[in-house]
Amino acid sequence: MPKLRIKDIDLNYEISGQGQPVLFIHGLGSSLRDWEMQVPFFSERYQAVTFDVRGHGKSDKPPGPYSIAQFAADTAGLIRALDLAPAHVVGISLGGMIAFQLAVDAPDLVRSLVIVNAAPEFVVRTAKDRFQILQRKLIVRLLGMRKMGEVLGKRLFVKPEQAGLRRIFADRWAENDPRAYRDAMLAIPGWSVADRLETITCPTLVIAADEDYTPVSVKEAFVARMPRAELVVIRDSRHATPVEHPEKFNEVLAAFLSRQDKRAS
Numbered sequence: 001m002p003k004l005r006i007k008d009i010d011l012n013y014e015i016s017g018q019g020q021p022v023l024f025i026h027g028l029g030s031s032l033r034d035w036e037m038q039v040p041f042f043s044e045r046y047q048a049v050t051f052d053v054r055g056h057g058k059s060d061k062p063p064g065p066y067s068i069a070q071f072a073a074d075t076a077g078l079i080r081a082l083d084l085a086p087a088h089v090v091g092i093s094l095g096g097m098i099a100f101q102l103a104v105d106a107p108d109l110v111r112s113l114v115i116v117n118a119a120p121e122f123v124v125r126t127a128k129d130r131f132q133i134l135q136r137k138l139i140v141r142l143l144g145m146r147k148m149g150e151v152l153g154k155r156l157f158v159k160p161e162q163a164g165l166r167r168i169f170a171d172r173w174a175e176n177d178p179r180a181y182r183d184a185m186l187a188i189p190g191w192s193v194a195d196r197l198e199t200i201t202c203p204t205l206v207i208a209a210d211e212d213y214t215p216v217s218v219k220e221a222f223v224a225r226m227p228r229a230e231l232v233v234i235r236d237s238r239h240a241t242p243v244e245h246p247e248k249f250n251e252v253l254a255a256f257l258s259r260q261d262k263r264a265s
Helices: 068-081 094-105 127-143 145-156 160-173 178-185 194-199 216-223 246-264
Strands: 003-006 009-016 021-025 047-051 087-092 110-116 204-209 229-234
Touching (some): 009 068, 021 094, 127 178, 145 160, 204 216
Parallel strands (some): 110 204
Antiparallel strands (some): 003 009, 009 047
């Protein structure tokens, strides 16, 4: 796997296929392997680019603190270094936050924006919010990364026939560096670009699982504020939609990208 020096770190990345670039950004505690069910499909028509976010996978893991703006700056550097601009940018969860930040900080790099199970802010407002953050910290510190992966896997893949996905998820989560994971997690609370949504003028697709952590109603509200945004809800799905329902996810994303191709021609 190639690596690219972006300012102070080496980012691990992969490129498959040719055509308009589609950059996929993974979620917290994951890696470019999040997109294993998307890259073969989309590389038949596009240049599919994946990478490991700072602190994740095979990219460098310098000491924190980290920030969403920093992750977005890394992403912008990767896009420029690989001459991808403007790219279709697809982000899930933390990757969706990074994609939002990139779209407001460097709009010239983004041809279209696809946000998967993410919102434009994570502001701690309730006791439940604080408990969820504390719970993750305690599990990682006291029980380790594998236990954290097992707990999350049971929330993401709830069906008996998804036992294999739960096992793979826990195995991969256990590979995380605990310090880098905590640094990345602490970048999320308090982050927001909600007051800049109206400035995102590129075509935007928000893909929402009907049983995601963030309710569909929240996504409907922020989509309504964006000039060129649309919402698609995938039923019987939770936070890891591209893994849980890859065929449906690929169908929805491909239709959106195809519409952008037609507009550009």
